[in-house]
Amino acid sequence: MINSGTGERRKAGTSTSGNYDFTALPPGEYEVKATAPGFAEWSGKLTLRVSQEAAVNPVLTPASISTTIDVNDVTSVITTEQSSLSDVKEAARIEALPARCMASPPRI
Numbered sequence: 001m002i003n004s005g006t007g008e009r010r011k012a013g014t015s016t017s018g019n020y021d022f023t024a025l026p027p028g029e030y031e032v033k034a035t036a037p038g039f040a041e042w043s044g045k046l047t048l049r050v051s052q053e054a055a056v057n058p059v060l061t062p063a064s065i066s067t068t069i070d071v072n073d074v075t076s077v078i079t080t081e082q083s084s085l086s087d088v089k090e091a092a093r094i095e096a097l098p099a100r101c102m103a104s105p106p107r108i
Helices: 091-095 099-103
Strands: 028-034 042-048
Touching: none
Parallel strands: none
Antiparallel strands: 028 042
16 A cells, blocks of 8 residues: 555555455555455555545456467478378388398288
8 A cells, every 4th residue: 555645655464364454544545556476466546534444345356377389390291182101210120120020921
């Protein structure tokens, strides 16, 4: 809470039920701000007169959240013009195959 005439600042926390209290405030114009993690800041104006009690009930709204995801494509583009299937194997993997797999055709 900021006194607009003097610049005096006061802070108060809230109870578990969300109540807060500022006592012995001199009359004047005030700017009231309320903040909480994950919520947008709320602000409002208040004018206090001599011996006046006032209630301000700020309504906090969820803060906007934005996330940016960058995707870098390193694979080749799929073409729809041809329908072919291919796969490349390293020479070391082919040489490591058992000899009988390479010597005889598969049986059906």
